[in-house]
Amino acid sequence: MNLMLLKSDSIENNVAKVSGRQLEHLTQVQRLTEGDFLNLGEINGTMGRGKITMLTDEQASISLELGVQPPRALPITIILALPRPKMLRRILQTIAAMGVKNIYLINSSRVEKSFWQTPFLRPESIEEQLILGLEQAKDTILPSVHLRKLFKPFVEDELTGIVGKSRAIIAHPGAEKPCPINLDSQVTLAIGPEGGFIPYEVEKLLSVGFDSIHLGPRILRVETAVPALLSRLFPA
Amino acid sequence: MNLMLLKSDSIENNVAKVSGRQLEHLTQVQRLTEGDFLNLGEINGTMGRGKITMLTDEQASISLELGVQPPRALPITIILALPRPKMLRRILQTIAAMGVKNIYLINSSRVEKSFWQTPFLRPESIEEQLILGLEQAKDTILPSVHLRKLFKPFVEDELTGIVGKSRAIIAHPGAEKPCPINLDSQVTLAIGPEGGFIPYEVEKLLSVGFDSIHLGPRILRVETAVPALLSRLFPA
The missing domain is CATH 2.40.240.20 (Hypothetical PUA domain-like; domain 1)
Structure with missing residues (x-):
């Protein structure tokens, strides 16, 4: 702390x-x-x-x-396939520590149903992890965490409004383009579960304006990919 | 896997x-x-x-x-103050997954003495974590992990040879220069313990050619800083 x-x-x-x-x-x-x-x-x-x-x-x-004043927030909204409970806690800390203020935890075909039952998704448990992240990084602004248990209605009815005029990207191993660097625009970043979004989900995200990018030939765990992505996307 | x-x-x-x-x-x-x-x-x-x-x-x-052939290794040697045992295991996985092939775990004033006693430093335990990282990332080349329990002789007698002609940097919150980006040179990267290297240690590292850099105003945990640094230093 x-x-x-x-x-x-x-x-x-x-x-x-x-x-x-x-x-x-x-x-x-x-x-x-x-x-x-x-x-x-x-x-x-x-x-x-x-x-x-x-x-x-x-x-x-x-x-x-x-x-x-606390440090500047990152101009990003993260759309993250719900990780397994143990990893969820660490990722919430990491995201809060790195200055992300908007997170949607969403369902995906490769998210195990049981993950939605974890007590770590209770508001007080989420807040606890976010506060640990802020206390580590020296920040005061609590991120907003939104839960969306249905992929299709989220993408079809809500995501276009969230994306707005931001640069919308999916981190996807095997994509053709590398992760962009030092952006000065607002970003919406979608990150799949371990094993990745299934092709149907990628198609749906592409259809609302997302672009696939990669972080190199290596397949990283979500908890490693998140800081690696944030660190490349925005200036230090 | x-x-x-x-x-x-x-x-x-x-x-x-x-x-x-x-x-x-x-x-x-x-x-x-x-x-x-x-x-x-x-x-x-x-x-x-x-x-x-x-x-x-x-x-x-x-x-x-x-x-x-496995993916290209990152042209880097990491000098890392020994993290606490639980974090050590995750960091070894992360480093292996991201393509680092040379790591020195060193002592520092803020490394608790008990950390050197952990069974997670046994060769077979280190290898287990490295293999998990390689199996995650799809790589085959085992990193070399070296243990150095004495800071001063390591820096004075050995570090200059390790650095050679590489770009030598210390990740240090509060440094004046930001982390460089997309380097194409060999890098030697020193990362302190939670709480950072003490001023004497920073001085010693500067005296053998290191340069201090920061990752922004936020103080990150070592396990977050490592992927954030590697991701900025080298192209995706």
Whole structure:
């Protein structure tokens, strides 16, 4: 954790009250005590630092000096075939850490039905992973994660509106064109499941304006492909 | 697994004998049977396909048609501060999958001493992770992994020889220059532990010709930074 993220309701008059996981991190991992400073941010707000003014076993009071804007978001919407639960958690962290603010988790023929039953898709579980990613990267803006359990109506009824005027690409091993680099436009990026989108799904995505691109001859796991794609698509 | 990798000693006269984990994968995950084909490669050799000619509960015989060269290696040597054991395994997989063939795992002030005790550093455990990465990416060439438990003698006595005429860079959040892109030269890339190299270590690396670069304002976990760096440094 490089930045502790606070919920708005824990802040009053520029003083934060911290308990639970965050208090434990503060005392056990960071080993801070009264008078110490730490990096802090308000979820969906600004960042800065705070001074611990009071510390008990149950709660810390922290006097805040916020006001620093979080880093710029990436101009991208990710359309991701729902990964297996364990990988889902890491990918949510990675996506949040890298500055993505809009994610659609969608169904695909190669997504196992059981993946939709995982408790890791509960809103509080998704938020937990996103916050871990933001705390790692030093950002405050929570990404929006949308679940779409039906591929066809999503593509036919909703995707055109999401794509808008953005550059729409599918990462697909074996595509002819390489992944573009250092784009300055808005991007919509579709990433298939392990094993890839099936041909019908690729056709549907092409039909609403997507273009297939590759990352080289190697087949990468989704959790490796995501940072590799984001890193090529936008300037550092 | 997109390619099953075979050890040379399991191949004789273009026929492979497969048992254990690989036999299980073949029958349980891929659900193959006699007469079926699968993608195969020989460790440090060529790739191609094989036909299952005999299948029992203990062993499969596979008739091989190899001869396809594996994909080009990345022209890079990675110098990586030893990550925590769980992350180490994933990073070894990622590095192998992305085509890195030379890795030095080194000590650094922020590497916990206990990390050097993990069984995941045993040669057979390292090889297992590397093979998983190669089988994912469809490659056959095993990377070389070198362990260096002392930072100073490594940098002073060995690193200059490793760097040679390559472009030597340290990935360091807060550096002034951004990560270069689409290089066609040989690269030596140093990556610190969580929390980064300490200033003394950065100084030592700069003194043997390294240059600091950043990946943007966000602080990424090592397992995210590695694919992000490799993806920017070299063309897709």
